[in-house]
Amino acid sequence: MNAIFPFGLPHPTAVYVNLFLLTFVLHQTFMHYVLAGSLYLTWATIRQGCTTHLIEQPLAATLRDWMPFLLSAAITAGVAPLLFIQIVYQYQFYTANLLLWWRWGVVVPVLIVAFYLLYLIKSRMLWTWPYAVRVAVVLATSSSFVFVGFCWTINHLLANSEANWPDIYTTGRLPFSVVAVILRMLVWIGGSFATMSVIVGWQLNYRQSHHSDSSTVAGPRELAGMSICGLVTAMLAAAGYVALSGAAPRSLVFGTFSLPYVLLAISGAILQTIGWSLQWRSNRLEVFGLSLSTIGSLMTLFGVSVIREAIRISAVDFAGLYPRHTEAANVGGFGVFVVVAVAVTLVIAWCVRLVSTGMHDVDKDYSIPERPTA
Amino acid sequence: MSDVYPINDYGPLMPGLVMAGVAIVHVFLAQFAVGGGILLCYFQWLAMTGREPHARRFVEGYFKLLVLMSFVIGALTGVGIWFTAIQVSPATIGAMVDNFHWLWATEWTFFCLEIVSGYCFYRYHSRLNDHTAMTLLAIYAIASWMSLFVINGILSWQLTPGRWLETRNVFDGFFNPSFWPSLLFRTVVSMTLSALAACVVTNMMGSLDREARTSLINRAAHLLIPMVLMPFLGVWFLAVMPADSRSWVLGGSPAMMLFFSISIGSSMAIGAYALIGMVLQRLYINGATSSLMLMLAFGATAGGEFVREGSRKPYSIRHLLYSNSIKPDEVALLREVGCLGNDRYGLRQDAQYPNDQVRIGAKVFRRQCSVCHTVHGTNAVAELTGSWDENQMRINFAKLQHTKPFMPPFAGTAVEVESLVQFINWSGSMRPDSWPASENPQTLAQIADWLSEAGTAPGDFAQNRKRTTSRQHE
Ligand code: HEM
Numbered sequence: 001m002n003a004i005f006p007f008g009l010p011h012p013t014a015v016y017v018n019l020f021l022l023t024f025v026l027h028q029t030f031m032h033y034v035l036a037g038s039l040y041l042t043w044a045t046i047r048q049g050c051t052t053h054l055i056e057q058p059l060a061a062t063l064r065d066w067m068p069f070l071l072s073a074a075i076t077a078g079v080a081p082l083l084f085i086q087i088v089y090q091y092q093f094y095t096a097n098l099l100l101w102w103r104w105g106v107v108v109p110v111l112i113v114a115f116y117l118l119y120l121i122k123s124r125m126l127w128t129w130p131y132a133v134r135v136a137v138v139l140a141t142s143s144s145f146v147f148v149g150f151c152w153t154i155n156h157l158l159a160n161s162e163a164n165w166p167d168i169y170t171t172g173r174l175p176f177s178v179v180a181v182i183l184r185m186l187v188w189i190g191g192s193f194a195t196m197s198v199i200v201g202w203q204l205n206y207r208q209s210h211h212s213d214s215s216t217v218a219g220p221r222e223l224a225g226m227s228i229c230g231l232v233t234a235m236l237a238a239a240g241y242v243a244l245s246g247a248a249p250r251s252l253v254f255g256t257f258s259l260p261y262v263l264l265a266i267s268g269a270i271l272q273t274i275g276w277s278l279q280w281r282s283n284r285l286e287v288f289g290l291s292l293s294t295i296g297s298l299m300t301l302f303g304v305s306v307i308r309e310a311i312r313i314s315a316v317d318f319a320g321l322y323p324r325h326t327e328a329a330n331v332g333g334f335g336v337f338v339v340v341a342v343a344v345t346l347v348i349a350w351c352v353r354l355v356s357t358g359m360h361d362v363d364k365d366y367s368i369p370e371r372p373t374a
Numbered sequence: 375m376s377d378v379y380p381i382n383d384y385g386p387l388m389p390g391l392v393m394a395g396v397a398i399v400h401v402f403l404a405q406f407a408v409g410g411g412i413l414l415c416y417f418q419w420l421a422m423t424g425r426e427p428h429a430r431r432f433v434e435g436y437f438k439l440l441v442l443m444s445f446v447i448g449a450l451t452g453v454g455i456w457f458t459a460i461q462v463s464p465a466t467i468g469a470m471v472d473n474f475h476w477l478w479a480t481e482w483t484f485f486c487l488e489i490v491s492g493y494c495f496y497r498y499h500s501r502l503n504d505h506t507a508m509t510l511l512a513i514y515a516i517a518s519w520m521s522l523f524v525i526n527g528i529l530s531w532q533l534t535p536g537r538w539l540e541t542r543n544v545f546d547g548f549f550n551p552s553f554w555p556s557l558l559f560r561t562v563v564s565m566t567l568s569a570l571a572a573c574v575v576t577n578m579m580g581s582l583d584r585e586a587r588t589s590l591i592n593r594a595a596h597l598l599i600p601m602v603l604m605p606f607l608g609v610w611f612l613a614v615m616p617a618d619s620r621s622w623v624l625g626g627s628p629a630m631m632l633f634f635s636i637s638i639g640s641s642m643a644i645g646a647y648a649l650i651g652m653v654l655q656r657l658y659i660n661g662a663t664s665s666l667m668l669m670l671a672f673g674a675t676a677g678g679e680f681v682r683e684g685s686r687k688p689y690s691i692r693h694l695l696y697s698n699s700i701k702p703d704e705v706a707l708l709r710e711v712g713c714l715g716n717d718r719y720g721l722r723q724d725a726q727y728p729n730d731q732v733r734i735g736a737k738v739f740r741r742q743c744s745v746c747h748t749v750h751g752t753n754a755v756a757e758l759t760g761s762w763d764e765n766q767m768r769i770n771f772a773k774l775q776h777t778k779p780f781m782p783p784f785a786g787t788a789v790e791v792e793s794l795v796q797f798i799n800w801s802g803s804m805r806p807d808s809w810p811a812s813e814n815p816q817t818l819a820q821i822a823d824w825l826s827e828a829g830t831a832p833g834d835f836a837q838n839r840k841r842t843t844s845r846q847h848e
Contacts, residue, residue, distance in 0.1 A: 080482050090468050095464075108451070
């Protein structure tokens with residue numbers, strides 16, 4: 001591990017790890033929208049908001065409207081890293097699944113329930129129900145997503161603690177420090193607000209440019225505030241997490257292998273902050289500021305993902321996995337994948353184009369009925 | 375030697391049943407989504423050409439159901455299947471991923487296309503012109519059928535790897551002998567499910583009068599016509615199945631034959647009603663009847679999936695991996711060194727076992743038997759062997775693949791056979807606190823003889839017939 005990632009790695013390993021990372025970034029992008037979106041909605045609902053027209057709550061309304069689709073996207077995008085992790089760390093990943101057993105089994109039912117709750121949140125019906133019910137529904141939804149993320153964290157940590165597996169199997173007890181788990185969770189919870197702000201920023205910017213009444217758009221300051229607070233939380237938590245981890249992961253993270261990615265992640269965070277500061281100042285969502293934040297966000301997501309990988313690599317016998325990767329690379333089908341992936345990407349772009357050109361000129365009604373007064 | 379994973383105990387359920395439970399729900403919903411794409415294209419065409427005045431409203435209502443069922447439970451049970459497969463047999467799913475990951479990645483791209491085209495339609499259909507709506511539906515239908523195309527190749531490979539066993543070429547494995555009959559059969563099933571769901575949806579469209587509903591139902595019934603092909607496709611599938619697997623389905627295994635019969639019986643009932651009543655006589659069916667037919671179709675899918683899972687036995691991937699995750703070419707070595715050498719997981723609640731021999735037996739059971747058996751629940755070993763004496767158990771375990779050829783050969787030493795016998799006897803005797811260890815060297819020598827008589831090859835279901843023929847020749 002004396003070269004910058006991925007240069008020191010054998011070719012097949014580098015290919016599989018990079019495919020894992022790229023698709024994982026895609027998964028995180030969509031997942032962050034849903035996670036931070038549901039947390040924001042919880043807060044907005046508790047604050048007694050969200051019962052009024054889009055004009056007063058554009059951010060909440062956009063989130064409500066789009067979260068079901070983005071959850072679908074997060075789940076579908078999650079399938080690809082789920083596939084590649086089975087090539088890169090098959091033994092570790094499977095063992096972690098098995099050790100978590102029924103605790104892992106609850107992830108899918110919880111997600112199914114949360115998915116339907118998102119449709120309920122999207123419907124007008126919920127917002128005519130009493131305050132307590134509305135709060136209970138949004139709280140259940142956001143807690144479900146935090147819980148699913150928590151399960152992935154535990155699964156990940158478990159996969160990296162091979163020495164403890166026999167004990168965990170017989171006793172069922174998980175030997176992780178609560179502080180470390182909380183810090184790790186704060187990294188992705190904080191980071192999710194930054195990613196979500198960028199995506200919603202674009203959505204609201206689109207509305208802003210297609211609506212004569214610019215008051216339909218949320219204050220960019222709210223988004224900027226959420227993004228910057230999220231980034232600061234994530235950075236502090238990440239620093240704490242790395243400080244708590246042992247010397248081996250620290251030396252890999254700050255060594256040649258991944259130091260450039262630490263810098264990439266930090267530069268990304270700075271770029272996002274600049275992007276949002278510009279928009280804060282002008283109090284408008286602007287293409288330039290959003291573009292800076294988007295590029296910054298992608299840099300941070302990729303950088304953090306490589307750092308996360310460096311920590312994992314320091315915890316497993318990574319060189320011992322190379323022969324598996326080489327063997328896997330010998331099976332055919334890569335050409336089919338590349339050709340189909342390119343074709344499908346083009347068709348996806350075509351779908352989006354079809355929708356934007358094949359639409360009648362009717363505007364969608366986003367309004368939510370007022371809560372009936374008693 | 376293969377990696378040994380920690381194995382969980384499902385109490386009265388055998389892991390295969392858990393797998394089948396998740397798989398049945400997922401397959402049912404996934405096939406509904408595939409057929410749904412085809413059906414929606416048909417109805418959109420009917421709407422565009424003015425052939426069916428209510429088709430447009432139907433498309434909207436049906437797509438909503440598709441999104442709410444298939445995009446949510448369908449997609450997530452797909453992830454659930456993956457997690458369950460890891461729980462049940464990590465070695466099997468690992469081998470499938472190792473060999474077909476690029477094709478699986480290809481399938482993933484079709485998933486992406488499915489959700490983008492599907493959501494574009496779902497979100498904007500009321501504002502789209504007809505041509506755009508049709509194009510999106512067609513893309514959705516093709517993407518979802520292609521995902522069936524890809525996964526069908528990978529799953530059918532498990533039963534009939536065909537030329538792949540010699541060439542190890544991914545496409546030889548993918549286009550294996552059961553690929554086409556299985557793909558065509560599943561396509562017909564998908565169309566059937568979508569048409570039956572259409573009858574339910576139509577009945578839920580309260581604002582339509584009876585005449586309008588009858589007309590929509592009769593249109594949907596057109597997708598039931600390919601059911602006439604099912605018997606031929608079924609026979610084709612049976613013909614390309616390995617002979618031993620076919621023999622389990624056709625009577626060798628009562629459970630499998632029962633499920634196979636349920637599947638055929640339900641399909642025939644649906645087919646006859648659909649073709650005679652709905653297509654020829656153009657009858658109306660109400661919500662209750664169509665729901666019942668859909669439930670019958672669920673039963674048929676359940677039977678079919680059970681047979682698909684069960685008929686691979688004793689393998690989970692034919693000639694490559696036994697159901698208990700032991701490779702056929704490892705058996706000889708494990709006979710020498712034992713199957714527990716690289717199992718580093720202790721027993722949960724270790725103190726309840728009366729002695730080390732029983733502990734070893736419990737671990738052998740966990741490693742070699744627990745994927746298909748429980749001790750006291752489904753397919754319970756304690757009950758199955760309840761009337762056997764100890765020697766009968768010894769010989770039947772040592773010659774496991776000859777006891778029943780849908781079981782793999784025992785992959786361990788004579789000591790491990792004896793420990794297994796003691797563990798099962800102890801379990802069958804209400805698990806007393808103390809249990810004498812059986813350490814008779816003559817018994818072990820006898821077991822060793824039986825093991826070598828059994829050999830390490832899988833059992834031969836046609837041994838009887840061969841024996842008779844060779845006697846006739848003598
Ligand atoms: C909205 C629901 C979900 C949430 C909130 C979520 C959250 C997360 C989080 C927080 C992590 C990183 C954990 C860590 O590093 O500590 C993660 C990793 C991951 N997730 Fe998701 N996830 C969701 C759904 C899914 C689904 C449905 C899939 C599969 C289809 C999936 C696939 C993955 C994979 C493969 C990883 C990487 C695991 C690793 O590297 O060890 N996720 N997820």
